[in-house]
Amino acid sequence: NLNLALTAHREALRIYTLDAFPSEHRQVQLDCAETQALRQDWEGTHNAYVAARKAEALLVALGAGAIGRDAVLKEGREAAIHDGFALARLGKIEEAAVAIERGRASGLAEAIQFTTADPQRISDAERRIRYTTTRLAFIAAQALLQAPPPTDLDEDSQRHIMLERTAAYREMRAAFDAVKEEIRTARDPANFLHDTLDSATILQATERCGPGHALVYLAATPWGGIAVAAFSTQPDKQLSAHFAALALPTLTENFVRALIETHLADSEYITGGFDCAQRGNVFALLQAWPGTTFREQANALHTACVISMHTGTIDAAAQRVLTLLExxxxxxxxLTTLSEESSSLLANTLNHAVLQCELQRCQSALHETMLQPLVAWLHEAGIGSLTLVPCGRLAAFPLAGTLLHDGRTLGETLPTSIAPSALSLLYNEQTSASRTGIYALGNPYPTQQNLRWGEAEAFMLADLGKRMEQFASVKVQWQASRDWLIEALRTGLVVNASCHGLFDTQNFLRSRLILAHEEELTLADMLSDQVDLRGLRLFILSACQTAILDLQGACDEVRSLAAGMLQAGAAAILASLWSVDDCATYLLMVRFALEWFPQMHTEPPATALARAQRWLRTVTNQELLLWQVNISSSASTKGPETVADEYLPTNADHLVAVRGRANRFDTFQAQEVVQSHAAELAPEDCPYADPYYWAGFQITGW
Structure with missing residues (x-):
């Protein structure tokens, strides 16, 4: 009985008060909100979520660093998103947008607030010095807290160091908070570091992207889904900026959960889902089944699926792999006697097959449930471009690269980018010194997998920049260092990094780009103000897994390398959602540069990316051969570091599909062949038609 449950929740709140038991208070308020939602009392639902969020803010303040924040928010059951749904049901669309925005990337919002606060506005000189000093000390303590402890110490010593760092962080934060409170009390200045998020701020972010633009929050809840949109001004229709909402009744959390992960009956056995396909751990999941060989384990899974009348993509992919004669x-x-090369070959082949199956399954389902009604609604509203803010686990999917009924992708129909929040689109307005130049980095040494295509990509993008009369600089192999990249990110207009990238599922702060001399640029570096990207127009991350989110933690904090770059100040990032085919990436990045570099000052990169993706998925073998000959001839003047015949083969039989987990493979070294060589196919065939090759790349920001 819902009324009895509600009475029990209210009695519990008499004991678990906010001041004495903030954690328990939040959980009871969340229970209360969900009960009210089942009663369809949306006003009561909203009030309970407001109370839960108040307790959450207190718990976040008591936490330490990004990991502490995420630990708190992970238990929050997406309260802000659900509150936005309740407000939309009440017809309060503007308030719904603000509620959802408050729940998006709160760490990013705080970083933006700190970075954009100008100390020169503080008139009292001593107070200004105290603010600057404590702020720098707080940033240093935060950076130290997020850095890994020394690896040469035992576990107890490492734990002791982390406790000391946590204590130092809290001490510095308390000192910084005290100075901020002093500034606010003195009103010096009046609005310094105040939270000014409101509906006008969201509309301002939308207007920044141009007329006829829509910023759309996409959210799934237990009670259905919703699209809450901020529309920018449409001068041709004499429409001012405003908010609107679209109900998506079948977009439920259960629907999204089934796309992310599937299980056999009520067991713990994972049989598919976009999460395992994206992360590339399918081979490890298959080994949970009985057997000592690949065939035995694949057949054990298949038998269980048949008996249970269950369809799983791991089963379908494994049976498909068993038909490969090679x-x-x-x-x-x-399996324990296989060489590392043979084991990798099996794993990569299986992972690739599952990803292809999951892309077909998930993109089809998302198209029918969410994107088709969304596009029709936006067209009716006269919208010409789009930024999506997908909430929760919806951010895992390649939405812009999803094919619609007319054979075009969402990105081709409406130039589409992804953003963690509306505030992230405003960040680049606080720019630093003027920037210029195209900087490219490729194939850092040493490496377990040579990225010859990545090296060719770096040289080619720098060369194309020179053709546009831009200053260009390129570093490869041993010169592709961390210091050079950080300096390029500080001064360049466009920076390309074609290197290995890794998303760390155990510790998102350790997600990283791997550079020369085994140096790294981590997400922790981005979140600790060690890299200044303010004013950078575009960071091209053609490394693998650079847009993958931490789905195990607080999803709405949007922890990814791409989001970290936004926090550091970049206007936009071109990054990938899964481990990427090396040759296809080279072709896509060069085509993107050809499309965008000549008009980078007038066109958003999302528009050019959609054109480049369309080219890659429709280009034929015959066209590709001719295109490569042209590129080879233009690249042959680069000097001894670039060997055109090695990096840019003129024979299509080198264009094979290869895939690696957490890295990109050179086609000459690839062990996994997942489709026939292009030369063996008909000239009119399109070797890169499958979304696996191109849909994973998306623009984050605008």
Whole structure:
């Protein structure tokens, strides 16, 4: 009985008060909100979520650093998103947008607030010095807290160091908060570091992207989904900026959960889902089944699925892999006796097959449930471009690269970018010194997998920049260092990093780009003000897994390398959602540069990316051969570091699909062949038509 449950919740709140038990108070308020939602009392739902969010703010203040914040928010059951849904049901669309925005990337919002606060506005000189000093000390303590402890110490010593760092962080934060409170009390200045988020701020972010633009929050809840949109001014229709909402009744949390991960009956066995396909851990999941060989484990999974009448993409992919004659000698060997190369070949082939299956399954379902009604609604409203703010686990999917009924992608229909929040679109307005130049980095040494295509990509993008009369600089192999990249990010207009990238599922702060001399640029570096990207127009991250989110933590904090770059100040990032085929990436990045570099000052990169993706998925083998000959001839003047015949083959039989987990493979070294060589296909065939090759790249920001 819902009324009895509500009475019990209210009695519990008499004991678990906000001041004495903030954590328990929040959980009871969340229970109360969900009960009210089942009663369809949306006003009561909203009030309970407001109370839960108040307790959450207190808990976040008591936490330490990004990990502490995420630990608190992970238990918040997406209260801000659900509150936005309740407000929309009440017809309060502007308030719904503000509620959802408050729940998006709060760490990013705080960083933006700190970075854009100008100390020169503080008139009292001593107070200004105290603010600057404590702020720098707080940033240093935060950076130290987020850095890994020394690896040469035992576990107890490492724990002791982390406790000391946490104590120092809290001490510095308390000192910084005290100075901020002093400034606010003295009103010096009146609005310094005040939270000014309101509906006008969201509309301002939308207006920044141009007339006829829509910023759309997409949210799934237990009770249905919703699109809450901020529309910019439309001069041709004499419409001012405003808010609107679209109900998406079948976009539920259960619907999204089934796309992210599927299980066999009520067991713990994972049989598919976009999460495992994206992360590339399918081979490890298959080994949970009985058997000592690939064939035995694949057949054990298949038998269980048949008995349970269950369809799983891992089963379908494993059965498909078993038909590949090239791999037959490996199927009946004991897995523990396989060489590293053979094991990697099996794993990569299976991972690739599952990703192809999951892309087909998930993009089709999302198109029918969410994107088709959304596009029709936006067209009716006269919208010409789009930024999506997908909430929760919806951010895992390649929405802009999803094909619609007319054969075009969402990005081709409406130039589309992804953003963690509306505030992230305003950040670049606080720019630093003027920037210029195209900087490119490729194939850092040492490396376990040579990125010859990545090296060619770096040289080619720098060369194209020179053709546009831009200053250009390129570093490859041993010269592709961390210091050079940080300096390029500080001064360049466009920066390209074609290197290995890794998303760390155990510790999102350790997600990183891997550079020369085994140096790294981590997400922790981005979140600790060690890299200044303010004013950078575009950072091209053609490394793998650079847009993957931390789905195990607080999803709405949007922890990814791409989001970290936004926090550091970049206007836009071109990054990938899964491990990327090396040759296809080279072709896509060069085509993107050809499309965008000549008009980078007048066109958003999302528009050019959609054109480049369309080209890659429709280009034929015959066209590709001719295109490569042209590129090879233009690249042959680069000097001894670039060997055109090595990096830019003129024979299509080198254009094979290869995939690696957490890295990109050179086609000459690739062990996994997932489709026939292009030369063996008909000239009119399109070797890169599958979304696997191009849909993973998206623009974050605008």
């Amino acid at each position: 791999l037959t000698p490996l199927f009946d060997q004991t």
